[in-house]
Amino acid sequence: MSGIVSYGAYVPCWRLARQAIAPGSRGEKAIAGPDEDSLTMAVAATVDCLNGLNREEVDALLFASTSAPFKEKQLSTTVAAAADLRQDIFTADVANSLKAGTAALKLALDAIKAGSAKQALVTAADCRLGAPGSEFEQSCGDGAAALLIGQENVAVHIEASHSFSNEIFDTWRLEDDLFIRSWESRFAQTEGYLKVVREAVSTAMQRNSLNPKDFARLILSAPDPRRATELARALGFDPSTQLQPLLFDVMGNTG
Structure with missing residues:
Protein backbone atom coordinates (compact mmCIF):
# COMPACT_ATOMS: atom_id res chain seq x y z
CA MET A 1 0.00 0.00 0.00
CA SER A 2 1.24 3.48 -0.87
CA GLY A 3 1.90 6.09 1.75
CA ILE A 4 4.30 8.59 3.26
CA VAL A 5 7.91 7.42 3.33
CA SER A 6 9.42 10.64 4.68
CA TYR A 7 8.43 14.21 5.45
CA GLY A 8 10.10 17.59 5.69
CA ALA A 9 9.13 21.14 6.59
CA TYR A 10 10.45 24.67 6.62
CA VAL A 11 9.16 27.56 8.72
CA PRO A 12 10.87 30.97 8.54
CA CYS A 13 12.51 32.13 11.76
CA TRP A 14 10.87 35.57 11.58
CA ARG A 15 7.62 36.23 13.47
CA LEU A 16 5.10 39.07 13.47
CA ALA A 17 2.94 39.46 16.56
CA ARG A 18 -0.72 39.97 15.68
CA GLN A 19 -0.79 42.57 18.44
CA ALA A 20 1.29 44.78 16.11
CA ILE A 21 -1.37 44.47 13.41
CA ALA A 22 -4.50 44.71 15.53
CA PRO A 23 -4.26 45.55 19.25
CA GLY A 24 -5.83 42.83 21.36
CA SER A 25 -5.15 40.05 18.85
CA ARG A 26 -3.53 36.84 20.08
CA GLY A 27 -0.50 34.94 18.82
CA GLU A 28 1.92 35.51 15.98
CA LYS A 29 2.52 34.43 12.41
CA ALA A 30 5.59 33.22 10.49
CA ILE A 31 7.06 35.72 8.04
CA ALA A 32 9.43 34.90 5.17
CA GLY A 33 12.73 36.77 5.20
CA PRO A 34 13.70 39.33 2.53
CA ASP A 35 15.57 36.62 0.59
CA GLU A 36 12.82 33.99 0.89
CA ASP A 37 9.70 33.12 -1.09
CA SER A 38 7.54 30.07 -1.74
CA LEU A 39 10.21 28.60 -4.04
CA THR A 40 13.13 28.86 -1.61
CA MET A 41 10.97 27.50 1.21
CA ALA A 42 9.85 24.55 -0.95
CA VAL A 43 13.50 23.75 -1.67
CA ALA A 44 14.32 23.83 2.05
CA ALA A 45 11.41 21.52 2.89
CA THR A 46 12.39 19.15 0.07
CA VAL A 47 16.01 18.93 1.22
CA ASP A 48 14.80 18.26 4.77
CA CYS A 49 12.48 15.52 3.49
CA LEU A 50 15.25 13.76 1.55
CA ASN A 51 17.88 13.97 4.28
CA GLY A 52 19.62 10.58 4.53
CA LEU A 53 17.67 9.07 1.61
CA ASN A 54 18.78 8.00 -1.87
CA ARG A 55 17.72 10.85 -4.16
CA GLU A 56 18.30 8.71 -7.25
CA GLU A 57 15.13 6.77 -6.37
CA VAL A 58 12.81 9.78 -6.72
CA ASP A 59 10.92 9.54 -10.04
CA ALA A 60 8.63 12.58 -9.82
CA LEU A 61 8.40 15.96 -8.10
CA LEU A 62 5.29 18.11 -7.79
CA PHE A 63 5.36 21.70 -6.53
CA ALA A 64 2.14 23.23 -5.19
CA SER A 65 1.62 26.91 -4.42
CA THR A 66 -0.80 29.80 -4.89
CA SER A 67 1.99 32.36 -4.53
CA ALA A 68 4.78 31.25 -6.85
CA PRO A 69 7.34 34.03 -7.47
CA PHE A 70 7.06 33.52 -11.26
CA LYS A 71 3.86 33.90 -13.27
CA GLU A 72 5.28 31.88 -16.15
CA LYS A 73 8.01 29.36 -15.39
CA GLN A 74 7.91 25.79 -14.21
CA LEU A 75 9.26 25.85 -10.66
CA SER A 76 9.10 22.12 -9.92
CA THR A 77 12.15 21.78 -12.18
CA THR A 78 13.94 24.45 -10.12
CA VAL A 79 13.15 22.60 -6.89
CA ALA A 80 14.34 19.32 -8.42
CA ALA A 81 17.61 20.90 -9.58
CA ALA A 82 18.24 22.56 -6.22
CA ALA A 83 17.59 19.24 -4.45
CA ASP A 84 20.03 17.47 -6.81
CA LEU A 85 17.46 15.07 -8.25
CA ARG A 86 17.79 13.24 -11.57
CA GLN A 87 17.04 15.20 -14.73
CA ASP A 88 14.83 12.47 -16.21
CA ILE A 89 12.15 12.67 -13.50
CA PHE A 90 8.59 13.90 -14.10
CA THR A 91 7.94 17.41 -12.79
CA ALA A 92 4.73 19.44 -12.54
CA ASP A 93 3.41 22.60 -10.90
CA VAL A 94 -0.03 22.66 -9.26
CA ALA A 95 -1.47 26.08 -8.46
CA ASN A 96 -4.39 28.52 -8.11
CA SER A 97 -6.02 27.04 -5.00
CA LEU A 98 -5.21 26.10 -1.42
CA LYS A 99 -6.29 22.63 -2.54
CA ALA A 100 -3.15 22.51 -4.70
CA GLY A 101 -1.21 20.63 -2.02
CA THR A 102 -3.72 17.80 -1.64
CA ALA A 103 -4.26 17.74 -5.42
CA ALA A 104 -0.53 17.22 -5.92
CA LEU A 105 -0.57 14.48 -3.27
CA LYS A 106 -3.42 12.72 -5.11
CA LEU A 107 -1.50 12.96 -8.40
CA ALA A 108 1.57 11.44 -6.74
CA LEU A 109 -0.45 8.56 -5.31
CA ASP A 110 -2.09 7.90 -8.68
CA ALA A 111 1.31 7.91 -10.42
CA ILE A 112 2.65 5.32 -8.00
CA LYS A 113 -0.50 3.20 -8.30
CA ALA A 114 -0.24 3.32 -12.11
CA GLY A 115 3.41 2.29 -12.00
CA SER A 116 4.79 5.40 -13.68
CA ALA A 117 6.77 6.27 -10.54
CA LYS A 118 8.13 4.28 -7.62
CA GLN A 119 8.67 7.36 -5.46
CA ALA A 120 7.16 10.81 -5.89
CA LEU A 121 7.93 13.90 -3.86
CA VAL A 122 5.24 16.52 -3.19
CA THR A 123 6.21 19.93 -1.83
CA ALA A 124 3.84 22.80 -1.04
CA ALA A 125 4.68 26.35 0.00
CA ASP A 126 2.93 29.70 0.27
CA CYS A 127 3.64 33.37 1.01
CA ARG A 128 0.16 34.89 0.69
CA LEU A 129 -0.43 38.59 1.34
CA GLY A 130 -3.50 40.07 2.98
CA ALA A 131 -4.47 43.69 2.41
CA PRO A 132 -3.77 46.08 5.31
CA GLY A 133 -6.60 45.92 7.82
CA SER A 134 -8.03 42.70 6.41
CA GLU A 135 -8.59 39.40 8.19
CA PHE A 136 -5.97 37.85 5.89
CA GLU A 137 -3.31 40.28 7.11
CA GLN A 138 -3.64 38.74 10.57
CA SER A 139 -4.13 35.11 9.56
CA CYS A 140 -1.77 34.38 6.65
CA GLY A 141 1.59 32.89 7.61
CA ASP A 142 4.48 31.63 5.49
CA GLY A 143 5.84 28.08 5.38
CA ALA A 144 6.48 24.92 3.38
CA ALA A 145 6.13 21.15 3.71
CA ALA A 146 7.26 18.15 1.68
CA LEU A 147 6.18 14.50 1.56
CA LEU A 148 7.94 11.59 -0.12
CA ILE A 149 5.36 9.08 -1.35
CA GLY A 150 6.17 5.46 -2.14
CA GLN A 151 5.28 1.80 -1.56
CA GLU A 152 8.35 0.62 0.38
CA ASN A 153 9.46 1.62 3.89
CA VAL A 154 6.14 3.40 4.34
CA ALA A 155 5.70 5.17 7.68
CA VAL A 156 2.07 6.26 7.18
CA HIS A 157 -0.26 4.32 4.87
CA ILE A 158 -2.83 6.32 2.90
CA GLU A 159 -5.81 3.98 2.83
CA ALA A 160 -8.46 6.08 1.08
CA SER A 161 -9.35 9.52 -0.19
CA HIS A 162 -12.36 11.37 -1.56
CA SER A 163 -12.70 14.59 -3.53
CA PHE A 164 -15.63 16.99 -3.71
CA SER A 165 -15.80 20.00 -6.02
CA ASN A 166 -18.14 22.97 -5.84
CA GLU A 167 -17.90 26.16 -7.89
CA ILE A 168 -17.88 29.26 -5.68
CA PHE A 169 -16.28 32.71 -5.69
CA ASP A 170 -15.12 32.85 -2.08
Whole structure:
Protein backbone atom coordinates (compact mmCIF):
# COMPACT_ATOMS: atom_id res chain seq x y z
CA MET A 1 0.00 0.00 0.00
CA SER A 2 1.24 3.48 -0.87
CA GLY A 3 1.90 6.09 1.75
CA ILE A 4 4.30 8.59 3.26
CA VAL A 5 7.91 7.42 3.33
CA SER A 6 9.42 10.64 4.68
CA TYR A 7 8.43 14.21 5.45
CA GLY A 8 10.10 17.59 5.69
CA ALA A 9 9.13 21.14 6.59
CA TYR A 10 10.45 24.67 6.62
CA VAL A 11 9.16 27.56 8.72
CA PRO A 12 10.87 30.97 8.54
CA CYS A 13 12.51 32.13 11.76
CA TRP A 14 10.87 35.57 11.58
CA ARG A 15 7.62 36.23 13.47
CA LEU A 16 5.10 39.07 13.47
CA ALA A 17 2.94 39.46 16.56
CA ARG A 18 -0.72 39.97 15.68
CA GLN A 19 -0.79 42.57 18.44
CA ALA A 20 1.29 44.78 16.11
CA ILE A 21 -1.37 44.47 13.41
CA ALA A 22 -4.50 44.71 15.53
CA PRO A 23 -4.26 45.55 19.25
CA GLY A 24 -5.83 42.83 21.36
CA SER A 25 -5.15 40.05 18.85
CA ARG A 26 -3.53 36.84 20.08
CA GLY A 27 -0.50 34.94 18.82
CA GLU A 28 1.92 35.51 15.98
CA LYS A 29 2.52 34.43 12.41
CA ALA A 30 5.59 33.22 10.49
CA ILE A 31 7.06 35.72 8.04
CA ALA A 32 9.43 34.90 5.17
CA GLY A 33 12.73 36.77 5.20
CA PRO A 34 13.70 39.33 2.53
CA ASP A 35 15.57 36.62 0.59
CA GLU A 36 12.82 33.99 0.89
CA ASP A 37 9.70 33.12 -1.09
CA SER A 38 7.54 30.07 -1.74
CA LEU A 39 10.21 28.60 -4.04
CA THR A 40 13.13 28.86 -1.61
CA MET A 41 10.97 27.50 1.21
CA ALA A 42 9.85 24.55 -0.95
CA VAL A 43 13.50 23.75 -1.67
CA ALA A 44 14.32 23.83 2.05
CA ALA A 45 11.41 21.52 2.89
CA THR A 46 12.39 19.15 0.07
CA VAL A 47 16.01 18.93 1.22
CA ASP A 48 14.80 18.26 4.77
CA CYS A 49 12.48 15.52 3.49
CA LEU A 50 15.25 13.76 1.55
CA ASN A 51 17.88 13.97 4.28
CA GLY A 52 19.62 10.58 4.53
CA LEU A 53 17.67 9.07 1.61
CA ASN A 54 18.78 8.00 -1.87
CA ARG A 55 17.72 10.85 -4.16
CA GLU A 56 18.30 8.71 -7.25
CA GLU A 57 15.13 6.77 -6.37
CA VAL A 58 12.81 9.78 -6.72
CA ASP A 59 10.92 9.54 -10.04
CA ALA A 60 8.63 12.58 -9.82
CA LEU A 61 8.40 15.96 -8.10
CA LEU A 62 5.29 18.11 -7.79
CA PHE A 63 5.36 21.70 -6.53
CA ALA A 64 2.14 23.23 -5.19
CA SER A 65 1.62 26.91 -4.42
CA THR A 66 -0.80 29.80 -4.89
CA SER A 67 1.99 32.36 -4.53
CA ALA A 68 4.78 31.25 -6.85
CA PRO A 69 7.34 34.03 -7.47
CA PHE A 70 7.06 33.52 -11.26
CA LYS A 71 3.86 33.90 -13.27
CA GLU A 72 5.28 31.88 -16.15
CA LYS A 73 8.01 29.36 -15.39
CA GLN A 74 7.91 25.79 -14.21
CA LEU A 75 9.26 25.85 -10.66
CA SER A 76 9.10 22.12 -9.92
CA THR A 77 12.15 21.78 -12.18
CA THR A 78 13.94 24.45 -10.12
CA VAL A 79 13.15 22.60 -6.89
CA ALA A 80 14.34 19.32 -8.42
CA ALA A 81 17.61 20.90 -9.58
CA ALA A 82 18.24 22.56 -6.22
CA ALA A 83 17.59 19.24 -4.45
CA ASP A 84 20.03 17.47 -6.81
CA LEU A 85 17.46 15.07 -8.25
CA ARG A 86 17.79 13.24 -11.57
CA GLN A 87 17.04 15.20 -14.73
CA ASP A 88 14.83 12.47 -16.21
CA ILE A 89 12.15 12.67 -13.50
CA PHE A 90 8.59 13.90 -14.10
CA THR A 91 7.94 17.41 -12.79
CA ALA A 92 4.73 19.44 -12.54
CA ASP A 93 3.41 22.60 -10.90
CA VAL A 94 -0.03 22.66 -9.26
CA ALA A 95 -1.47 26.08 -8.46
CA ASN A 96 -4.39 28.52 -8.11
CA SER A 97 -6.02 27.04 -5.00
CA LEU A 98 -5.21 26.10 -1.42
CA LYS A 99 -6.29 22.63 -2.54
CA ALA A 100 -3.15 22.51 -4.70
CA GLY A 101 -1.21 20.63 -2.02
CA THR A 102 -3.72 17.80 -1.64
CA ALA A 103 -4.26 17.74 -5.42
CA ALA A 104 -0.53 17.22 -5.92
CA LEU A 105 -0.57 14.48 -3.27
CA LYS A 106 -3.42 12.72 -5.11
CA LEU A 107 -1.50 12.96 -8.40
CA ALA A 108 1.57 11.44 -6.74
CA LEU A 109 -0.45 8.56 -5.31
CA ASP A 110 -2.09 7.90 -8.68
CA ALA A 111 1.31 7.91 -10.42
CA ILE A 112 2.65 5.32 -8.00
CA LYS A 113 -0.50 3.20 -8.30
CA ALA A 114 -0.24 3.32 -12.11
CA GLY A 115 3.41 2.29 -12.00
CA SER A 116 4.79 5.40 -13.68
CA ALA A 117 6.77 6.27 -10.54
CA LYS A 118 8.13 4.28 -7.62
CA GLN A 119 8.67 7.36 -5.46
CA ALA A 120 7.16 10.81 -5.89
CA LEU A 121 7.93 13.90 -3.86
CA VAL A 122 5.24 16.52 -3.19
CA THR A 123 6.21 19.93 -1.83
CA ALA A 124 3.84 22.80 -1.04
CA ALA A 125 4.68 26.35 0.00
CA ASP A 126 2.93 29.70 0.27
CA CYS A 127 3.64 33.37 1.01
CA ARG A 128 0.16 34.89 0.69
CA LEU A 129 -0.43 38.59 1.34
CA GLY A 130 -3.50 40.07 2.98
CA ALA A 131 -4.47 43.69 2.41
CA PRO A 132 -3.77 46.08 5.31
CA GLY A 133 -6.60 45.92 7.82
CA SER A 134 -8.03 42.70 6.41
CA GLU A 135 -8.59 39.40 8.19
CA PHE A 136 -5.97 37.85 5.89
CA GLU A 137 -3.31 40.28 7.11
CA GLN A 138 -3.64 38.74 10.57
CA SER A 139 -4.13 35.11 9.56
CA CYS A 140 -1.77 34.38 6.65
CA GLY A 141 1.59 32.89 7.61
CA ASP A 142 4.48 31.63 5.49
CA GLY A 143 5.84 28.08 5.38
CA ALA A 144 6.48 24.92 3.38
CA ALA A 145 6.13 21.15 3.71
CA ALA A 146 7.26 18.15 1.68
CA LEU A 147 6.18 14.50 1.56
CA LEU A 148 7.94 11.59 -0.12
CA ILE A 149 5.36 9.08 -1.35
CA GLY A 150 6.17 5.46 -2.14
CA GLN A 151 5.28 1.80 -1.56
CA GLU A 152 8.35 0.62 0.38
CA ASN A 153 9.46 1.62 3.89
CA VAL A 154 6.14 3.40 4.34
CA ALA A 155 5.70 5.17 7.68
CA VAL A 156 2.07 6.26 7.18
CA HIS A 157 -0.26 4.32 4.87
CA ILE A 158 -2.83 6.32 2.90
CA GLU A 159 -5.81 3.98 2.83
CA ALA A 160 -8.46 6.08 1.08
CA SER A 161 -9.35 9.52 -0.19
CA HIS A 162 -12.36 11.37 -1.56
CA SER A 163 -12.70 14.59 -3.53
CA PHE A 164 -15.63 16.99 -3.71
CA SER A 165 -15.80 20.00 -6.02
CA ASN A 166 -18.14 22.97 -5.84
CA GLU A 167 -17.90 26.16 -7.89
CA ILE A 168 -17.88 29.26 -5.68
CA PHE A 169 -16.28 32.71 -5.69
CA ASP A 170 -15.12 32.85 -2.08
CA THR A 171 -11.41 33.72 -2.14
CA TRP A 172 -9.41 34.74 -5.20
CA ARG A 173 -6.75 36.93 -6.81
CA LEU A 174 -6.85 38.39 -10.31
CA GLU A 175 -3.75 38.36 -12.51
CA ASP A 176 -2.40 41.70 -11.30
CA ASP A 177 -3.64 41.50 -7.69
CA LEU A 178 -1.06 41.62 -4.92
CA PHE A 179 -3.50 40.97 -2.09
CA ILE A 180 -6.10 38.23 -1.56
CA ARG A 181 -9.71 39.12 -2.27
CA SER A 182 -12.73 37.56 -0.59
CA TRP A 183 -16.46 37.87 -0.26
CA GLU A 184 -17.92 38.46 3.19
CA SER A 185 -16.08 36.15 5.58
CA ARG A 186 -19.11 34.30 6.95
CA PHE A 187 -20.38 33.50 3.43
CA ALA A 188 -16.95 32.37 2.24
CA GLN A 189 -16.49 30.03 5.19
CA THR A 190 -20.05 28.68 5.46
CA GLU A 191 -20.72 28.12 1.76
CA GLY A 192 -17.11 27.46 0.82
CA TYR A 193 -14.76 25.82 3.32
CA LEU A 194 -17.22 24.30 5.80
CA LYS A 195 -19.66 22.96 3.22
CA VAL A 196 -17.11 21.40 0.89
CA VAL A 197 -14.83 19.85 3.51
CA ARG A 198 -17.78 18.50 5.48
CA GLU A 199 -19.12 16.78 2.35
CA ALA A 200 -15.72 15.31 1.44
CA VAL A 201 -14.95 13.96 4.93
CA SER A 202 -18.43 12.57 5.64
CA THR A 203 -18.56 10.81 2.25
CA ALA A 204 -15.07 9.36 2.74
CA MET A 205 -16.10 7.92 6.10
CA GLN A 206 -19.35 6.55 4.70
CA ARG A 207 -17.67 4.84 1.75
CA ASN A 208 -15.14 3.17 4.04
CA SER A 209 -17.67 2.16 6.74
CA LEU A 210 -16.08 4.43 9.33
CA ASN A 211 -17.49 6.83 11.90
CA PRO A 212 -15.92 9.50 14.14
CA LYS A 213 -15.35 7.15 17.09
CA ASP A 214 -12.99 5.05 14.93
CA PHE A 215 -10.41 7.86 14.87
CA ALA A 216 -7.97 8.89 17.58
CA ARG A 217 -7.20 12.21 15.88
CA LEU A 218 -8.79 14.50 13.32
CA ILE A 219 -6.30 16.77 11.55
CA LEU A 220 -7.81 19.65 9.61
CA SER A 221 -6.49 22.47 7.50
CA ALA A 222 -8.58 25.46 8.53
CA PRO A 223 -8.52 29.27 8.27
CA ASP A 224 -8.41 29.53 12.07
CA PRO A 225 -9.01 27.40 15.20
CA ARG A 226 -12.65 28.46 15.51
CA ARG A 227 -13.50 27.16 12.02
CA ALA A 228 -11.66 23.90 12.73
CA THR A 229 -13.64 23.38 15.93
CA GLU A 230 -16.91 24.19 14.17
CA LEU A 231 -16.19 21.71 11.38
CA ALA A 232 -15.07 18.94 13.74
CA ARG A 233 -18.27 19.30 15.73
CA ALA A 234 -20.40 19.27 12.56
CA LEU A 235 -18.72 16.02 11.50
CA GLY A 236 -19.50 14.36 14.83
CA PHE A 237 -16.02 14.53 16.36
CA ASP A 238 -15.25 15.73 19.87
CA PRO A 239 -13.05 18.82 19.41
CA SER A 240 -11.72 18.62 22.97
CA THR A 241 -10.33 15.08 22.62
CA GLN A 242 -10.05 14.27 18.90
CA LEU A 243 -9.18 17.50 17.10
CA GLN A 244 -5.45 18.03 16.63
CA PRO A 245 -4.63 21.59 17.77
CA LEU A 246 -3.66 23.94 14.96
CA LEU A 247 -0.37 25.85 14.90
CA PHE A 248 -2.31 29.00 14.04
CA ASP A 249 -1.16 30.99 17.08
CA VAL A 250 2.54 30.38 16.35
CA MET A 251 2.61 30.21 12.53
CA GLY A 252 -0.67 31.47 11.10
CA ASN A 253 -2.57 29.89 8.21
CA THR A 254 0.23 28.77 5.90
CA GLY A 255 -2.00 27.78 3.00
